[in-house]
Amino acid sequence: MPTDPALRNEVARLARQAGAAGVSRRRFLGGAGLAALAVAAPGLVGCGTQGARQTADSCVSEDLSATERTLHFSNWPLYIDEEEIRRGGQRVTVFPTLERFQAESGITVDYVADVNSNAEFFGVVRNQLADCQPTGRDLFVLTDYMARRMVELGWLQALDMSRMPNVEANLVDSLRSPSWDADRTYSVPWQTGLTGIAYNAKLTGEVSSFEELLTRADLKGKVSLLSEMQDTMIFMLLMTGADPENFNDDEFETALERLKEVTASGQIRRFTGNEYAQDLSKGNIVACEAWSGDVIQLQFDNPDIKFVAPTEGLSLWSDNLLVPNRATHKSNAEDLINFYYQPDVAAELAAWVNYICPVKGAQEAMLEIDPELAENELIFPSDELLANSHGFMSMDQATERRYQQLFSEVVGG
Amino acid sequence: MSAVVGGLTDAARGTATTPTPTPISRRKLTGYFLLLPALAWLAIFFAVPSVQLMATSLYDRSGSLEYGYEMTFAVGNYPAAWTAYATQFGRSFMYAGIATVLAIFLAYPLAYAIAFRAGRFKHLMLVLVIAPFFTSFLVRTLAWNSILADNGFVVGSLKTIGILPEDGRLLASSVAVVAGLTYNFLPFMVLPLYASLEKIDLRLVEAARDLYANGFTAFRKVTLPLSLPGLVAGTLLTFIPASGDYINSQLLGTPKQAMIGNVIDRNFLVILDYPMAAACSVTLMVAIVTMVLFYVRRSGAEELL
Known part of the structure; x- marks a missing residue:
């Protein structure tokens, strides 16, 4: 302790002030927190939430495909044909069929494998779609029951079948009218x-x-x-x-x-x-x-x-291509869907992902790629196998x- | 800073009998300004979501995503959550507690060795402790699937020496879940322990020995109390995330090992019962804060708060 009384007083004063500052800081922070809560709480607590259902009138989407030649496509991991090549001295993974689509159409596809589970993906896009906000995606792939939920909630854009003649011609008959989307207005199967x-x-x-x-x-x-x-x-x-x-x-x-x-x-x-x-x-x-x-x-x-x-x-299901509300490249998405419904493209895809191919004529095209896979009942099931398959009841x-x-x-x- | 020093020297000269408060208050304000980004962060990412969560937990459960939820201050959601999921709550705290205790016994000797005995390997060992963080949590947990595999080395050895019955298994059991939890959160125990052990002045231990304390007594009376802040911090950093974890029980357990995190996950994402999920989350938060406060008070490490 300093012996000079003036200095001692000064130190004591500083200590007191520091002490006072400490208390007032704590009080300040506590007060600020409470004030923030007081402001935020009534706004958040008061009202509950609005229903998430949208209609074609309540949520209007704009299609910029004519000017913006891009497409944001979210899919499941390992759900598209992949190939590792060396490009510029580096190993990169490319998607051959997708590359071909980009070259033919001039549309740049931003392909992301970020769908890991139906429920989780629903959690990711739920808030945006319930509010009629853009999700940043033009096209994503979800299984029947989740696709059905999105149709019921009015979260999807109706597709224009006239722009997808290959789907019209080549979609296998057994998948043409699921109970939840009888005319395939909102969905087209990716794989089954x-x-x-x-x-x-x-x-x-x-x-x-x-x-x-x-x-x-x-x-x-x-x-x-x-x-x-x-x-x-x-x-x-x-x-x-x-x-x-x-x-x-x-x-x-x-x-x-x-x-x-x-x-x-x-x-x-x-x-x-x-x-x-x-x-x-x-x-x-x-x-x-x-x-x-x-x-x-x-x-x-x-x-x-x-x-x-x-x-x-057996249980038969499909994973469906869906275009959400506020997606701004619907026509580009339709072009991509139409592209993948060409039998040779579908066969190339099925040869890699090994799921059931929903495209007529792909089995013949597969003979050229891999005759053994063309005979595989799990990729091209026979009618009798399909006859014994079941879906799950639609319910509210x-x-x-x-x-x-x-x-x-x-x-x- | 210089203003403050100036103020002090003035005072030392005895000239400032009525000192001006300006320098101090400016410093005080600077402190608050520096706090602003953190406060804004807390407000946006903690306070608002917490209020939202509490609000959701009080919505009428008969609502739905489709038609919206009505705010009815349905406090009944809480007892409903407690009765429906009492076992999962209990199990979460039990598993987290066991994992924390195991982590203490594993981490303390390790941190001690790194702090006092590692010599030139100290930094290497610290890096090794942190190394698992370079892979994802999921991958680290799945690795236990291989380690504890039914036909694997560990299970085989345990069967040979008769600890595990012939048809026994480790995977898909409480043992696997607790092991996964312990492993995943071990670094959070090691690092704070190391930080407090490393600061201990070894001359204090020497002094204890000079005063005829044996090794154990010196540890108990000197090292352990001085490392207490690290121990408390490590316990919190392990126990809190472990009680909310759901990955370990999902990947290494069965329905009989379901923890409250799995319940919340399913309620939010699959069942879409948001009020129930929120009520469980709030309950978990409050329970953890209560336990932590009690623990910190008891251990006398309040300065951590």
């Missing part, structure tokens, strides 16, 4: 797939039905199912004798009860998204519910992986939410 059973033949004998999958003692704890409700419940409904395209609450609950039993007993190990592929090839699971295209891709590395159409039936949002809730209780979360 089957959900069935996959198993590792090195570790188990053939698993030919869901009944076996869910009851065979040697599979206990080595089975996984898919965590999307529609995928799994189609089979549970079939197993309990209901029609997945037309069922009631009781039938749903019976089917769910069955699922609950096999989950509680430990027969089912997990509910997964795409990650079942890893578990299956490593042998952590020996059989599972699986998507056809994934299985073909797994087979390239591991021929022991087999896909079977379960005796109960409230019902879907209730079912999702019940299903979530079983799969955890």
Whole structure:
């Protein structure tokens, strides 16, 4: 402590002031925080939210395709033909069919593989579309049930079929009128797939039905199912004798009860998204519910992986090309869709992604690329295979939410 | 700064009997101006979303995205969330708690070794602690899928020595989830611990030894108390994100390992029950803040707050 009394006073004063400043700063910050809350809270709390439904009148989109030759396209990972080439001394991944489209049309495509799950992507674009704001995307790909939700919410632009003669001519008949978009006004299939059973033949004998999958003692704890409700419940409904395209609450609950039993007993190990592929090839699971295209891709590395159409039936779904509201390059998107509905382009795409090709004539075109794939029933299914396939009932949002809730209780979360 | 120094020297000369407050208050204002960007950040990215979240948690649950939600101050959403998801809440805090304790036991010796024994390898070891952050969280978690694989080395060895029954497994179990949590948040425990250990003046330990404390007593009476701030900070940085985590239980667990993060995720993205999801989120936030306050008070490390 300084001995000079004046200095000592001064230090004490400074200390006091510093102390006072400390308190007042804390009080200031606290006060500022409260004030900010007081300003923000009534605005945010007071009103609830508006409905998210849009109509052609409430949300008008402008098409700048004539002047802007660009297209923002969001798709799933590994869902387009890829090729690694050296360009300027560097290895780059290019998309051959997309390159061809760009060269032919003069449209620059900004292709982004940022759709990882339907639910997650819905979360990404929900706020913009509910407010009729641009999403920054002109075209994206979503599975039937999510596409249906977007159609119902009025979030999509009607497509002009007259600008897509190839779709008109080549879309396979079985996909022309889904219940949720009877005239394909808002959607065009990108790829289609089957959900069935996959198993590792090195570790188990053939698993030919869901009944076996869910009851065979040697599979206990080595089975996984898919965590999307529609995928799994189609089979549970079939197993309990209901029609997945037309069922009631009781039938749903019976089917769910069955699922609950096999989950509680430990027969089912997990509910997964795409990650079942890893578990299956490593042998952590020996059989599972699986998507056809994934299985073909797994087979390239591991021929022991087999896909079977379960005796109960198959589930058939599509991933659909959709143009959201406020997308400003709808005509460019239509040009791209039309381009991909040429049989030779469709075959080139299908040869790489290995899902079911929705384009007539692609099977003939595939003979030139890879005759073996042209014979593959999982890419070009026969009519009898398709005859035994099922979709999931269309339902209103409230019902879907209730079912999702019940299903979530079983799969955890 | 110079103004302040000037003020002091004036005072030292004894001339400023009625000192002008200007220099101090200008300094005070500068402080507030420097705070502005951070405050704006907090307001936009924390305060507003928090209020929004709380508001959402009080919406009428019979609303929907399609037709909108009405604000009815439905406090009933909270008990509904607690009763529906009590197990998941409990499980989250239990897993996070176990993971935190495990992380302490793993991280303390490691941080201690880096701070006092690593010598010229100190920086290398620090880099190695941080190295996992160069890959994504998802990839690191999936790596555990390989490590704990049913036909893998770890499970095989445990079966051989009889710790695991013949049909046992580690993946898709609580063990895997807790292991994943511990691993993923371990660096958050190591770094603050290292920072506080590294600052300890080793002469204090020497003094303790000179006063006939054995190694353990010196550690207990000197090193441990001095490293407490790092320990508390590490505990918070581990426990808080671990209780909200949902990736580990999703990738390494089963429905029986579902944590509250999975519930919130599904409610927000799949079930689209926004009020329920918001009520769970707010509950989680409040519960964590309460636990943290209690813990910090008990451990006497209030200066961290």
